[in-house]
Amino acid sequence: MTSPEIPETLDVLRRVFGYDAFRDGQREIIEQVAGGGDALVLMPTGGGKSLCYQIPALVRKGTGVVVSPLIALMHDQVTALRGLGVQAGFLNSTQDLGERQVVEAQLVAGELDLLYLAPERLRLAATIDLLDRSDISLFAIDEAHCVSQWGHDFRPDYLTLSGLHERWPDVPRIALTATATDATRREIAERLQLEQAQHFVASFDRPNIQYRIEPKTDAKRQLLRLLQTEHKGDAGIVYCLSRNSVEKHAAFLTENGIEALPYHAGLDAETRATNQSRFLREDGLVVVATIAFGMGIDKPDVRFVAHLDLPKSVEGYYQETGRAGRDGLPSTAWLAYGLQDVVSLRKMIDSGEGDAAFRRRQATHLDSMLALCETVECRRVHLLNYFGQSAEPCGNCDTCLTPPESWDATVAAQKVLSVIVRLDRERRQKFGAGHIIDILLGKKSAKVIQFDHDSLKPFGVGTELRETEWRGVVRQLLAQGMIAVESNHGTLVQTDASADVLRGDRTVMMRREPERPATKPAKTAKDRKTAPVELSAEAMPIFERLRAWRAATAKEQGVPAYVIFHDATLREIATALPSSLAELGKVNGVGENKLAKYGDQLLTTLNDDTP
Template sequence: MASPESGTEVSEAPETVPEARVPEGEAAHASAVVTEAQETLRRVFGYDAFRAGQQEIIEHVVSGGDALVLMPTGGGKSLCYQIPSLVRKGTGIVISPLIALMQDQVDALRALGVRAGFLNSTQDLDERRVTEAQFVAGEFDLLYLAPERLRVPATIELLDRGTISLFAIDEAHCVSQWGHDFRPDYLMLSGLHERWPDVPRIALTATATEATRTEIATRLNLDRARHFVASFDRPNIQYRIEPKTDAKRQLLHLLQNEHKGDAGIVYCLSRNSVEKNAEFLCQNGIEAIPYHAGLDARTRAVNQSRFLREDGLVVVATIAFGMGIDKPDVRFVAHLDLPKSVEGYYQETGRAGRDGLPSTAWLAYGLQDVVNLRKMIEAGEGDAAHRRRQSLHLDSMLALCETVECRRVQLLNYFGQSGAPCGNCDTCLSPPETWDATVPAQKVLSTVVRLDRERRQKFGAGHIVDILLGKKNAKVIQFDHDSLKVFGIGTDLRDVEWRGVVRQLLAQGLLAVESNYGALVLTDASADVLRGRHKVMMRREPERATAKAAKAAKERKAPVELPAEAQPIFERLRAWRGATAKEQGVPAYVIFHDATLREIATALPSSLAELGRVNGVGENKLAKYGEQVLETLAPTEPDTQEP
């Protein structure tokens, strides 16, 4: 298995944890549970050892305990319910919102020899009836359900007729009512324990603060469950955030210079932006496809399937895309607009590098992003308390963008964990300077004050900057703003620098945005700055931060574990895998992950027994693909001609 993640924090829920309930006929002794789980890991999944934290979770659930699991994307969450479902008697019911991905998830399990199925709205009546009969007959190890199916009485009656080994609630953060991926149907899942009190439940998510974790436990009736919190550190991801100048061109430079031919995801806030950026990339020689809720269902399904199955494809998407994507070789995730929260940003960037290899999380953000999101919050749904929560989420995201410290440390701190500077993010590679921006801040605030008090007018950031720079454009002349005392007092800074000052004033809460027109207004904290009682320190962007980070990314990109002589063998194996996947109509990683092919190319097994010792080669895959792999490894004989 891939190198272990850092340790998992285990905490008891409030009060006490319920005693383990051991179903009749199952081994009660902990060592027997561990042995059976390890044998399943080796036999089915082809790995010799669990990653840090997995074994304790699996042992707890196999013994009948409830669990709330927080583990980063790529950390191995799925095994935490898949192995207990295989070890315990009955069928594991996996509740997932990812209808469009259920077929791929089931295909991946069937390739391992696991008896898996799903019930959702994509099936016709005959398909549902066959699946239901198989469940009642005990022919499934795992059955995937969309949460809305539990609203249907027939589904409840069906589950009563079968034997359930556990309930796995995947993407459990969807129960957070004001979260970034809220699904109303998740609120019903609190009733699972009341209907099936002896069936253990495991709720899993890749990202949650302590407050969100508490909300998940309360809403899912998991108050007495045991909590398992893994490290949120993803050391293979290089985090980079840079000021937005020309976002499309900045993105193109990243892809052409660092990620040529790589698969990746580009996130945009609007559907229009998705379409335009996908078209722009295609015009510049990068194969890109759009994905957003405005596309018809067939187009979305085709584009998602292409991304999963084709190598080197870029998908440009809104946040409607990505949850549950198991594609292991996504080499970059780029954001062209500022995410609304650190939780959303972390979850989206976590879709890069699931295979543990070097990957990039890149974000370009600017003043207009801050203005737009502030306006959206003020004009959005929900009460005042909800808007305050959203503002706090945005404040945390801005703090991450403007930090002069290690970005990885800042991320970990947000989730209540500690860490040392990583030496790999942009702020570590090119530490930005801080500078005393009190006087420039006073100039901006004074301009806002004079427009408001002298002219009873309010304007956006661009016009404020034009006044400071002394630009006599049509708008300035129209409103006679060249007669203001502040006109032209800011020629010591460039346009882009003034925009950075305004952006950071907004980030620090020293300026605010009116919801109606996006005009800048003062806050309660502005007065102390104007009166010289508050010193304003700001981040100065290092000129070569991006270049140094890009150089470091290139140096880390090539996996060091693959010797040069193994590279052509690896490529032969990839070609065989691609052809096999196409023939079977499944994503290539369902056959074998790149990490497994790399190990095969390096170890050069000469027998089925040797191949079976490679990580990721379980019994079913060995029987199904073993001979083909050995044939692919065999040296080709040169053609000879008879005399």
């Protein structure tokens, strides 16, 4: 089958979605799939992945079947498409029999452009029979990294998706993910039988996101300061590792005037669904969550993603931070991590389930995450290098804005190792970081006195550094593999690299944190190329009036605000001030269906300057 001419797909982009031009990489992917070819697509969150299968589904004859793990979000995704005039539906466990039968009848009758399915439904014979009786235009496999055991979010149900090609060999397939290393990409291609597919790898750079990582001192207070000083009234996500931490931090934020909702697997299904729905539909809410929350969250105006615990992998970190700023507006990815994070994750890996190879993979992922945290170079350069892409220093991360110093920490490292070695050799004892630092600082704590450790030769030899600085030294020694965590008790032990440091054969360079916090920079030339419409003082009240109209309309329809229009579209309207439907139809994000549905209301709102 020959590839369709670009005017056909471009016409759909303009008429249905309201955009004049494709983003980088979209056109080639869309033409490949619309023409009947297979594709494996790596594109960052917010990069426009969904259009890469939605437009081919509208161009090709039949129904595009989208395999997605996001059952809780399918309703909103379908609602958004219907708002554009696209005939879309879903089949999942949230529907009753009558609702499913209606969608099934629409599918068989050829009345649907797109159908969303969870991967587990493809294990059902009834679903296979339903698809056999239907005209399928393409299969889109979203969140394709879930098929990879090398990835950060492996899901066994995805392993069955190779059967799509075997049963429907002539139906094109497109697999999409927002994050994958070369190893993950190879496994996706192998498991989904996409080795012969055309691979498309877009830039993973998200220039509107400012990456910042800082040592954890008082995580609650650090988070509160960030939200109060930089993100007051903004929607955002705060990630914690444990359910208890989620509850504690959600309550703390709420007590301090920031409305925050908890989300974790320990909550009942109704509470989780309610909290997720409120986050998607209301402005300015914060969700404090475990990583059970967020995959595929299609909320464009998330202004910050904060991590209060160290993520287990760079892929997971990138995926989670990518939920900020999907609309292209400036956003923050902020992480506070400390020594205890490293100790806990090392212990979790060593004592966790899985074979030795699995634990080695987890340790490799963690080492890469630690390297990102401790780098003295541009965070963005380091992050993109992890995914095999090169970049220049961005000028919009903490290490670019307030460059940290490197210092020769060889002597400090030798002092830490000396305490560990003497405890082991002289006393046959092992202790955690806090006790070792007490010895270095000459603190006569109860435990130091109990074990007579004030008599050790290194007692009190480390008073040149403060406790927080010593914790940084220990943290970076762990990150560089010069000490390790014993899995049973979380105590610190030597590694093969320790002897070289103690003998002075190896220099240990470490990162010294800047005294002042990073501040938001002026926009660089690179930023200005991708920057959204800046609002003037005159446009700001108009924008707020449009947002108020959107909020009321969304509430009336029971849908998220972004289903009506994105902030970026409202900003452009507030700046351009269109005076007719024809002028309004030229604004990005205003397609034919939305122009017909909301055009008169928008023009009335623009002309209504009542305070």
